[in-house]
Amino acid sequence: MKLLVTGGAGFIGSNFVRHVLSKYPDDSILTLDKLTYAGNPANLAGLAGEARHTFVKGDICDAALVREVARGVDAVVNFAAESHVDRSILDPDAFLRTGVHGVYTLLEAVRALEIARLLHISTDEVYGSIAEGSAAEDAPLAPTSPYSAAKAAGDLLALAYVHTHKTPVVITRSSNNFGPYQYPEKVIPLFVTNALDGEPLPLYGDGRNVRDWLYVLDNCEAIDLVLRQGRDGEVYNIGGGHEVENVAVTRDILRLTGKPETLIRPVKDRPGHDRRYSVDTTKIRALGWTPRHRFTDALAATVDWYKRNEAWWRPLKSGQFQAYYRQQYAHR
Ligand code: NAD
Ligand code: DAU
Secondary structure (H helix, E strand, O other): OEEEEEOOOOHHHHHHHHHHHHHOOOOEEEEEEOOOOOOOHHHHHHHOOOOOEEEEEOOOOOHHHHHHHHOOOOEEEEOOOOOOHHHHHHOOHHHHHHHHHHHHHHHHHHHHHOOOOEEEEEEHHHHOOOOOOOEOOOOOOOOOOHHHHHHHHHHHHHHHHHHHHOOOEEEEEEOEEEOOOOOOOOHHHHHHHHHHOOOOEEEEOOOOOEEEEEEHHHHHHHHHHHHHHOOOOOEEEEOOOOEEEHHHHHHHHHHHHOOOHHHEEEEOOOOOOOOEOOEOOHHHHHOOOOOOOOHHHHHHHHHHHHHHOHHHHOHHHOOHHHHHHHHHHOOO
């Protein structure tokens, strides 16, 4: 298979590119990525010299470029998005541009070039906060942040193309990922790297919001399965089946880094903070997927990765990040 992977220099995208190239010797990938603050060539550094991988810097909103790089591919996998909820509260502009107009640009290219498949990567956040039970794929969309509203808009546009133009789209909606190469603004890498430096861990609100943690390599396997065996027009939820309160994950991180619980700093809550996400994963499991990694082992491996890869994360936490961190946390 020849793939166009958009957003492949980000966290999940780069793990997916590595997964595909190591599992399928006959596959090749062209990665298109704008290299925003979250996109990082170092995430793909291990692929230097790999003839089956090509990198192009560019924007998924650039219709001419997208058509140029998409010509001749068997499928497009779209990871490109602004992905951090807190930043969408500070400034939603890029979220809407990439999340809506970018998806529109990809849909038009897939239609015009008659590409056999567009796999669009979405999120469990489109269902909104789930008080009880779990959201199946046909649950109503009820996004509550500018980030999740932009993602829901992208999903709806993609499904409208399925309905109107029979565009061959499949969508995955996964829960919270963690693992290597995650930008250290997200809670697990932020807390791990803060703990390693003996810095406070800013826990929002009462710390009892629930997220369902999914190891990124398990997500890559699920995405790969949907890419090759999913049905056109269908949505597939992907969840780790490990729902825990944030305070429990925080304590796990402190235990794994050997740091005291006095580092926990309760801070003012995120505006509109969704209490709990939970997806029903019956459909992807029926396709033959199940998460292979236990949360505790995967979290220990992740902490170990950040310990060993200080040269990767330390530059990311300096400069521009410091300004963001002050703006985001100083007043809390
Ligand atoms: P990330 O922020 O680490 O990576 C996003 C990548 O997209 C970056 O490399 C960035 O440079 C690129 N990008 C942004 N705008 C672009 C544009 N206009 N054109 C081309 N490239 C652009 O994000 P991630 O955590 O890897 O998430 C990837 C996808 O998965 C996103 O669509 C996100 O909504 C979704 N998702 C993430 C999670 C999670 O827990 N991280 C869970 C569910 C769904
Ligand atoms: O559910 C899937 C989503 O998971 C993805 O679609 C998003 O792209 C991804 O960023 C993630 O969103 P969250 O908002 O759940 O992730 P984040 O790591 O920002 O926060 C996880 C939880 O931790 C959330 O309840 C807020 C809390 N938190 C977060 C930060 C950054 C804190 O308590 N303190 C913090 O400093």
